[in-house]
Amino acid sequence: MTHRSAKDPAPVLALRGISKSFGAVRALRDVSLDLFPGEVHALAGENGAGKSTLIKTLAGVHRPDSGQVLLDGEPVTFHGPADARDAGIAVIYQEPTLFPDLSIAENIFMGRQPRRALGRIDHRATRTATAALMHRLGVELDPDRPARGLSIADQQIVEIAKALSFDARVLIMDEPTAALTGSEVARLFGVVRALREQGAAVLFISHRLEEIFRICERVTTLRDGALIAGEPLAGMTEEDLVRRMVGRDLDELYPKQHVEAGEVALSVRRLTREGVFTDVSFDVRCGEIVGMAGLVGAGRTEVARTVFGVDRWDAGEVEVAGRALVNGAPSAAMAAGLALVPEDRRAQGLVMGMSIERNIGLTGLRATRRAGLMDRGAERSRSLDWAVRLQVKYARIADAVSTLSGGNQQKVVLAKWLATGPAVLIVDEPTRGIDVGTKAEVHRLLSALAADGVAVLMISSDLPEILGMADRVLVMHEGRLTAEIPRSDATEETVMAAATGRAAA
């Protein structure tokens, strides 16, 4: 995989001694990087290490404070994203950047639509090209539907399609797979390999290390904004990579404690939301971690939202500790001891302009209130406590959440809900975008919660996480629960078979 010919080609794009600070935060210090044609290059590092900042420097979004960007060996200055695009650099940003009111086709070709005579847009060609891209990625998304309401995974797909449509020489992808499951990832990697054959240079970021080893030839590791190493992946092990990222050896990634399951805490009976999922029944007992697996779009997130009352159900019932929940009432669900850590952190989990402290404090308004007034002191100490437990990396706890790196925002959402001390915790993709070190920490937390008697329902697209953490695995396929597999029988094969509908269990 890693045989670049003896006469190395020159890098298409290179960074030399790049530094970038945001106020007192030194996001990048003296970082260099070479991207070669026909090579997939991984960028690794913990949350807040500076990966996204580096990418935005390459993309012309940020101007480096010092250092140079070299294109074909020549120093260039990108004055904006348009300059980088014109230089043949396509970027998938960590957070989807779609126009909700416009169609998928328009989203993909905005600013460079195919033209007819007199500079008019060729709508038909735009649509055809979009359909072709979707086909290449192996997904069925209607080019004419608006981007509003797309699931995170579908948004990610549209972003990937957009980047592919550039036919760029350099393709940069910031956690493109974070929301995807195995089959979509395989499809994406197929496309990336084809691009590599055609001589494109690819920069790839992922917190799933096995993906890095699957597709990349070379890796650059950052820690706290500093360059640790840029080296070929051949001969490296996951442990080597983790050590470079974290600076120490890592403890067990899946520290699952065995807990004797207690009473049924959450009971879902024949739950149906028309056209979304049908006849879903399951129990989660105190002390149990139940994993929920399935392909993107199988309806897992929708089940979670409905149980919590964000969406209404059309039939069925939900009981928490033997008491029936009211349909469509999240506040009642919260009062009954239910907590939901949502999938879409930007849209549903956080108030971006508000401080870290207030965001974590939001769910505790009830607990930290004194005589009807907010007790800011109590809120602060509670927030600090959770921020520290989850190793959120921030400059000051009063900083706006929007200044945090993607993974650290995710941690704030987790903290906010864990702080409520729930009896039943539903987590939707708890470690998406979270680095390996913290992933282990989150797993330890979930395991400890279960040991304290909390019932945990964990939805995850990360199969190893499901297998490593769950006492039981529920599998959904096209809106139905197709399998329930005990920990002892759960393997990659059995879960995938049920998720793709190949086996009835």
Place this chain on the structure above:
Amino acid sequence: MTVTTTEPAPVAPIPASSSTRLVDRVFKMRELAIFVLLLAILALTQLGNSAFLSEQGIKDLLLNATILVLVATGQALVVITRNVDLSVGSTLGISAFAAGTYLQSGGHPVVAVVLAVLLGVGFGLLNGLLVSLGQVPALVVTLGTLYIIRGIDSIWVGSRQITAADLPDGFVDFGSAGISAVPWLALIALAVLVSTAYYLRHFGSGRELYALGSNPEAARLAGIPVRRRILLAYTFCGALAGLAGALYLARFGNVDSGTGSGYELTVVSAVVVGGVVFTGGSGTVYGAALGALLLTSVNSVLPALGVSSVWVLAINGILLILAIAVDRIVALRVASALKKRNARHG
């Protein structure tokens, strides 16, 4: 989504799926609903007062609507970019007076119209520059320019007044003449409306206005020249307000320092009633024009039915709130329909 096996690339035409048709339908419905409401109001009024839809009656209605349609078209462009221009009333007033003064001193009508438009372009540029460069919300900036322009207008005009007698006959006649019931002014407005709609639909920069209203941050990342597009929208809006000023002069032949004051609220109402969402990114100029027609009709209908005109404002307000409520409900419905489609993709 389903994982499909490798097949040859699909060929056009792509069948429109039901989700698209649904969404399309909803938005067409939005405009259709206003249209039906409009027809209903006109029909009811006609029943109550058979003189209402005489040739002259229709002509008056169209004449009254023309100016609002023009300004609303410009305003729609600005609102689509998630901004607003509150200074249109002031711009209309001052350009009407400028055109009038010029005609009074013996100027050529065509030059007078051009002058009014250029004045509008000037104020539009000013608004656009302030909004796109300063980090101040458009609402505040254009509230400022509303007063500034009105202030300049008052100082310049003082207690003077321009009346039809001061204007060339041809100009005033043009203001009320037309082909049978259709006034020339209405045809001008229609031409502007149709070409603006075509531009918004079929040109890259037109689509970019929607993009940047829909998600400004994403627009920046997509390399859209955000400032230039905002400047464009404001300039266009100013130009139409200027043009509307000239047409106002032709239609009423009467301008003073208070002309057009308070007009911005009517314009914004028309745009919002017409389905151009205040948070940007969606709506059409046809919708805005229909909104303008609806508000104008309500204004003409009440007197025709012998209802006191004090009700007009209240009814405008009710329409506005209704429109916003309908938008909200429709948006929720569409969102949940799309979610269901998502899931079915499997």
